[in-house]
Every structure is written in C-alpha cells, then in structure tokens.
Amino acid sequence: xxxxxxxxxxxxxxxxxxxxxxxxxxxxxxxxxxxxxxxxxxxxxxxxxxxxxxxxxxxxxxxxxxxxxxxxxxxxxxxxxxxxxxxxx
Amino acid sequence: xxxxxxxxxxxxxxxxxxxxxxxxxxxxxxxxxxxxxxxxxxxxxxxxxxxxxxxxxxxxxxxxxxxxxxxxxxxxxxxxxxxxxxxxxxxxxxxxxxxxxxxxxxxxxxxxxxxxxxxxxxxxxxxxxxxxxxx
Numbered sequence: 001x002x003x004x005x006x007x008x009x010x011x012x013x014x015x016x017x018x019x020x021x022x023x024x025x026x027x028x029x030x031x032x033x034x035x036x037x038x039x040x041x042x043x044x045x046x047x048x049x050x051x052x053x054x055x056x057x058x059x060x061x062x063x064x065x066x067x068x069x070x071x072x073x074x075x076x077x078x079x080x081x082x083x084x085x086x087x088x089x
Numbered sequence: 090x091x092x093x094x095x096x097x098x099x100x101x102x103x104x105x106x107x108x109x110x111x112x113x114x115x116x117x118x119x120x121x122x123x124x125x126x127x128x129x130x131x132x133x134x135x136x137x138x139x140x141x142x143x144x145x146x147x148x149x150x151x152x153x154x155x156x157x158x159x160x161x162x163x164x165x166x167x168x169x170x171x172x173x174x175x176x177x178x179x180x181x182x183x184x185x186x187x188x189x190x191x192x193x194x195x196x197x198x199x200x201x202x203x204x205x206x207x208x209x210x211x212x213x214x215x216x217x218x219x220x221x222x223x224x
Binding site: 001002005006008009010012013016017020021023024025026027028029031033034037038039041042043045046052053054055058059063066067070073074076077078080081084085 | 169
C-alpha cells in the first residue's frame with residue numbers, strides 16, 4: 001500500500017516537473033502574472049488610494065470584500081473550535 | 090549555457106514540487122491522523138511558495154512606492170522596479186484559510202482522541218469493529 005502511494009506521488013511529481021518546462025523563468029519581469037493586471041495596481045495605488053504600500057491598498061481597498069470574507073472564514077473557524085472543544089456539563 | 094539558464098530559471102518550481110510531494114505522500118500513506126494533517130499543511134505551504142515565486146522580478150524591490158510623500162512625490166512610477174503585489178495579497182488570504190483549516194482539523198482530532206484514545210487509523214478501525222460486534 002505504501003509502495004503504491006509512493007508510485008502515485010512520484011507520478012504526480014513527474015507530471016508537474018514536465019509542466020514546469022513551459023513555465024516562465026524565475027524573476028522574469030514579462031511573465032504572464034507580472035504583465036496583465038498587476039502593473040495597474042502599482043501605477044495607480046498612490047493616485048487612487050494614497051497608500052504607498054501596494055499590498056495594503058489591494059488587500060484593504062481594491063479587494064476589501066475578499067478581506068471581509070477572509071475575516072468571516074477565520075471567525076467561523078474560531079467558533080467551530082470553541083463548539084468542538086468545550087465540555088458540556 | 091542554455092542548460093544552466095534553464096536549470097536556474099526552473100529550480101524554484103522543482104523545490105516546490107518536491108515539498109508538495111512530501112506533503113502528498115504524508116497525506117495518503119501515513120496512518121497517523123496528525124501526520125496526515127501536517128502533510129496537508131506542507132502541501133499548502135508548497136503551493137503558497139509557488140504563488141509567491143511568480144511575483145518575483147529580477148532587480149525589483151518590495152511593492153512599496155518609494156518617496157511617495159514629501160518633495161519627490163508625484164514622479165513617474167517604474168513598474169519593473171517593484172515586485173508584483175497581487176500574489177502576495179492572494180496568498181495572505183490563502184494563509185488565513187490554511188491556518189483556519191489546520192485549527193479546525195486539530196480540534197476535530199482532539200475530539201477523536203477523546204473518544205478513541207488514539208490517533209492511529211487502524212486502532213480506530215479496530216475499536217469501531219469491536220463496537221459493531223457488540224451491537
């Protein structure tokens with residue numbers, strides 16, 4: 001059984017390493033994730049949000065709903081932990 | 090020269106793939122439930138590192154606009170000078186989800202340990218079979 005698991009893991013790893021042949025190189029400034037939408041955030045962050053830190057402006061301003069959902073997730077996790085771990089007397 | 094460039098360009102991906110394989114193996118082959126959960130955490134860490142690595146630009150600094158306030162304010166912003174902020178933000182969210190799932194999973198494991206007195210899967214199955222026979 002462990003041997004079978006090892007084969008599955010090796011097969012997945014080989015597939016992924018085959019997939020990296022087409023990936024952009026490390027530090028490539030023209031790679032797809034660096035070239036489409038993200039330059040806009042860097043260019044407009046000062047003008048639109050007056051925040052020099054682009055990560056903060058995207059997290060709390062452009063994608064504020066995402067952050068609201070994030071806090072909901074961690075609140076739910078905390079409530080679930082309390083519900084699971086309390087001892088009912 | 091070309092081969093060396095290829096290896097340097099893709100080496101970061103290979104490191105993450107090896108990390109992911111370690112986590113994947115722990116998830117499907119280990120019998121201890123805590124080890125399975127920690128394997129899931131290693132898997133998620135590998136994916137987060139992969140996303141962060143896509144944000145790198147050679148020669149770029151962190152995505153905080155320099156000289157934003159004061160005399161030099163209002164100058165043109167060179168995009169190639171700053172790293173991509175988007176993967177960092179998305180992975181902040183992913184880290185929050187990762188910590189939440191890890192905490193809930195550990196709480197569930199504490200409940201399992203209260204009922205069965207063990208984290209080992211086969212021992213839990215044995216206890217379950219004994220309980221079935223008693224019925």
